[in-house]
Amino acid sequence: MKKILSFFVGISLIVSLAACGGAGNTQTASSNSSSGAASGTSTYKIGGIGPITGGAAIYGQAVQRGIQIAVDEINANGGINGSKIEFRFEDDEHDAEKAVNAYNVLKGWGMQILIGTVTSSPCIQVAAETSADNLFQITPSGSAVECVENDTVFRVCFSDPDQGAASAKYINDKKLATKVGVIYDSSDVYSTGVREKFAEEAKKCDFEIVETTEFTADTKTDFTTQLQKLKSAGAELVFMPFYYSEAAIVLTQANTMDYKPIFFGVDGLDGILTVENFDIKLAEDVMLLTPFIADSDDQLTKNFVNTYKRLYKEVPNQFAADAYDAAYIVKAALEDAGANPNMSYSELCDVLKESMLNIKVNGLTGENMTWNESGEPNKDPKAVIIKNGAYVGA
Amino acid sequence: MEQIRNIKNKQFIYSLSTALMVIVGYAIMQSVINANLASPLIKGLMVPLCIYSILAISLNLVVGISGELSLGHAGFMCIGAFASCIFTRYMKWLGNESLLIFIIAILIGAVAAGLAGFLIGIPVLRLRGDYLAIVTLAFGEIIKNVINAIYLGVDSTGFKFSMKDSLDLNLGEGGIVIIKGAQGITNAPRYSTFLIGAIILLICVVILNNFINSYYGRNIMAIRDNRIAAESIGLNASRYKLLAFTIGSAMAGVAGVLYAHNLNTLAALPKNFGYNMSITILVFVVLGGMGNIRGSIISAVILTVLPEFLREFSNYRMLVYSILLVTLMIFSNAPALKDFRENLLSKINFGKNKKLINKE
Numbered sequence: 015m016k017k018i019l020s021f022f023v024g025i026s027l028i029v030s031l032a033a034c035g036g037a038g039n040t041q042t043a044s045s046n047s048s049s050g051a052a053s054g055t056s057t058y059k060i061g062g063i064g065p066i067t068g069g070a071a072i073y074g075q076a077v078q079r080g081i082q083i084a085v086d087e088i089n090a091n092g093g094i095n096g097s098k099i100e101f102r103f104e105d106d107e108h109d110a111e112k113a114v115n116a117y118n119v120l121k122g123w124g125m126q127i128l129i130g131t132v133t134s135s136p137c138i139q140v141a142a143e144t145s146a147d148n149l150f151q152i153t154p155s156g157s158a159v160e161c162v163e164n165d166t167v168f169r170v171c172f173s174d175p176d177q178g179a180a181s182a183k184y185i186n187d188k189k190l191a192t193k194v195g196v197i198y199d200s201s202d203v204y205s206t207g208v209r210e211k212f213a214e215e216a217k218k219c220d221f222e223i224v225e226t227t228e229f230t231a232d233t234k235t236d237f238t239t240q241l242q243k244l245k246s247a248g249a250e251l252v253f254m255p256f257y258y259s260e261a262a263i264v265l266t267q268a269n270t271m272d273y274k275p276i277f278f279g280v281d282g283l284d285g286i287l288t289v290e291n292f293d294i295k296l297a298e299d300v301m302l303l304t305p306f307i308a309d310s311d312d313q314l315t316k317n318f319v320n321t322y323k324r325l326y327k328e329v330p331n332q333f334a335a336d337a338y339d340a341a342y343i344v345k346a347a348l349e350d351a352g353a354n355p356n357m358s359y360s361e362l363c364d365v366l367k368e369s370m371l372n373i374k375v376n377g378l379t380g381e382n383m384t385w386n387e388s389g390e391p392n393k394d395p396k397a398v399i400i401k402n403g404a405y406v407g408a
Numbered sequence: 409m410e411q412i413r414n415i416k417n418k419q420f421i422y423s424l425s426t427a428l429m430v431i432v433g434y435a436i437m438q439s440v441i442n443a444n445l446a447s448p449l450i451k452g453l454m455v456p457l458c459i460y461s462i463l464a465i466s467l468n469l470v471v472g473i474s475g476e477l478s479l480g481h482a483g484f485m486c487i488g489a490f491a492s493c494i495f496t497r498y499m500k501w502l503g504n505e506s507l508l509i510f511i512i513a514i515l516i517g518a519v520a521a522g523l524a525g526f527l528i529g530i531p532v533l534r535l536r537g538d539y540l541a542i543v544t545l546a547f548g549e550i551i552k553n554v555i556n557a558i559y560l561g562v563d564s565t566g567f568k569f570s571m572k573d574s575l576d577l578n579l580g581e582g583g584i585v586i587i588k589g590a591q592g593i594t595n596a597p598r599y600s601t602f603l604i605g606a607i608i609l610l611i612c613v614v615i616l617n618n619f620i621n622s623y624y625g626r627n628i629m630a631i632r633d634n635r636i637a638a639e640s641i642g643l644n645a646s647r648y649k650l651l652a653f654t655i656g657s658a659m660a661g662v663a664g665v666l667y668a669h670n671l672n673t674l675a676a677l678p679k680n681f682g683y684n685m686s687i688t689i690l691v692f693v694v695l696g697g698m699g700n701i702r703g704s705i706i707s708a709v710i711l712t713v714l715p716e717f718l719r720e721f722s723n724y725r726m727l728v729y730s731i732l733l734v735t736l737m738i739f740s741n742a743p744a745l746k747d748f749r750e751n752l753l754s755k756i757n758f759g760k761n762k763k764l765i766n767k768e
Contacts, residue, residue: 067726109679118448135675142672201556203591210573
């Protein structure tokens with residue numbers, strides 16, 4: 015009898031849970047009927063997609079928070095030409111198939127503009143969907159070249175090859191070293207993309223790549239073999255195109271084996287000073303090319319970092335900054351186009367595509383950012399060096 | 409004699425009902441979509457539902473029918489996906505895009521994955537114990553990492569291969585990179601439709617049901633239930649297990665083909681072809697019931713749709729999903745509740761089972 019009772023309790027629990035979901039669903043279903051045509055409301059519906067669960071969750075969460083801060087600010091300051099923004103963010107679990115599901119959910123909700131996705135592989139997939147639907151998409155951080163192949167997609171961050179080329183040029187121009195070693199994550203699109211262009215560009219430069227070592231997502235806890243190779247090849251500068259969590263381990267292990275070359279990174283390295291249990295003295299003199307520096311003195315960055323810290327109790331990384339900028343870029347483009355929220359997503363896309371070429375945005379990740387037809391941003395990377403546990407312009 | 413006929417009839421009805429379920433399911437969903445009542449999410453979910461159903465029933469053949477534990481089913485899916493997608497991407501580059509190409513691609517995917525399953529099965533299925541689980545687990549991870557290291561390009565002089573990077577391919581004018589390391593294949597043609605998915609699922613269901621009820625299928629189940637007894641009457645255990653495992657792998661390969669051609673981009677990420685995916689497929693099988701083809705399809709559909717419908721919970725989605733999954737598992741498999749369910753069913757079918765009850 016007890017068993018039967020527990021069975022019914024369980025069933026009723028499930029039913030009530032399903033009912034919760036169902037209630038929400040009916041709302042989206044009602045707005046769904048008007049998704050194709052004008053939505054009839056006076057708010058812009060902006061969707062976001064990114065991984066907020068799973069291995070890449072930190073990037074997706076940063077983007078979600080960055081957009082949320084920007085949206086709240088815009089709404090508090092009277093919206094876009096008087097129209098408020100409604101923002102909804104969906105999880106893609108860093109998976110192309112789930113990203114399509116998330117995109118479809120947002121379309122059912124009545125999304126007019128998409129800010130996303132966060133990671134490259136889902137972004138390429140969603141870009142194919144948005145171009146088929148003619149829906150305007152701006153990706154804060156999808157850095158693979160293929161992300162912006164379609165003319166409906168623009169991006170805020172640098173592309174992988176741009177970063178590779180800029181790094182090689184910078185090292186060459188400043189004559190930082192003659193013998194360069196590379197260590198990269200061969201299982202990661204971002205890392206391989208940067209590395210490949212760096213190697214290509216290096217052929218034209220005065221320095222020489224003496225050794226290239228690699229690791230994969232499954233072997234990213236021990237780098238002693240790779241470092242030993244670089245050391246015996248006599249690399250004076252080590253180029254590290256990957257994220258800060260692995261870089262922290264590399265720096266720690268290099269220190270224990272008494273190997274002290276110049277470490278040079280790209281924007282993924284931003285955040286290294288916030289890694290837990292990492293002795294930031296080891297990051298002394300590390301150089302990185304990045305569009306965003308959280309310790310920067312300008313008022314915009316200060317405000318953003320303070321708000322982010324207050325709401326989420328941590329220092330924002332470049333993903334959050336890119337996302338914050340993306341929301342303001344959308345605002346600038348909408349204002350330039352003189353758009354109104356009653357336009358359908360396809361009409362909005364047509365005007366926004368034009369406006370993106372006209373606007374000039376001052377954001378966290380660059381001053382006077384402009385765009386061309388290719389969808390790539392035009393902005394300068396800033397080289398910084400870590401001195402006394404803080405970023406300093408180099 | 410009558411008893412045998414009864415059993416045969418029952419099996420036939422069971423097979424027919426599974427096939428009918430697929431057909432009716434397809435007809436209902438297609439008419440809902442045609443009537444424009446379905447949300448974009450529902451429309452987008454149709455092909456994945458077919459894919460996961462095929463994966464679930466193919467693994468059920470290995471786990472449920474032949475009684476071997478395989479933890480690398482996603483690896484076979486991965487092989488099918490990449491083998492077929494290399495072919496279709498190459499054909500797209502040559503300017504050929506047609507249904508015929510896709511049909512050839514499906515065959516390529518099935519053969520490639522089946523071959524991989526066959527090669528792995530030869531040594532491993534001779535052993536007793538859980539060796540297949542260990543080997544397939546490693547296999548799935550290895551395949552994923554190998555594909556992430558491959559660069560394959562094609563230009564007017566032919567295919568070019570490298571393990572270093574795409575520059576190393578030295579492609580000539582007009583050449584394309586087909587597999588670009590970790591980024592995988594981009595700009596793949598999209599052939600998978602709900603109709604094709606449903607047809608392939610139906611074919612797989614019919615093949616499996618016929619296979620299970622055939623001479624081979626009965627032998628395989630005999631070996632599962634008592635290997636020594638089966639071998640004593642002259643059945644070659646490893647040969648039959650190998651047969652089941654190869655068919656299961658080939659079907660997973662077909663699911664991989666559908667998966668690859670449902671998306672524009674194909675990358676071997678931990679999320680889609682890793683260990684977790686293999687476990688997800690195993691969960692479909694366990695929830696649906698070992699050896700129960702119809703149950704596998706139903707559980708694959710429910711567990712694929714569930715996380716999407718839980719999006720209303722936003723940040724707590726995966727938490728709610730896991731709670732529901734645990735609850736479902738308990739309710740579908742707890743022995744006490746099984747009795748309760750059967751009692752309930754027998755009460756509903758009172759007229760039918762009257763004789764049985766009277767006998768008691």
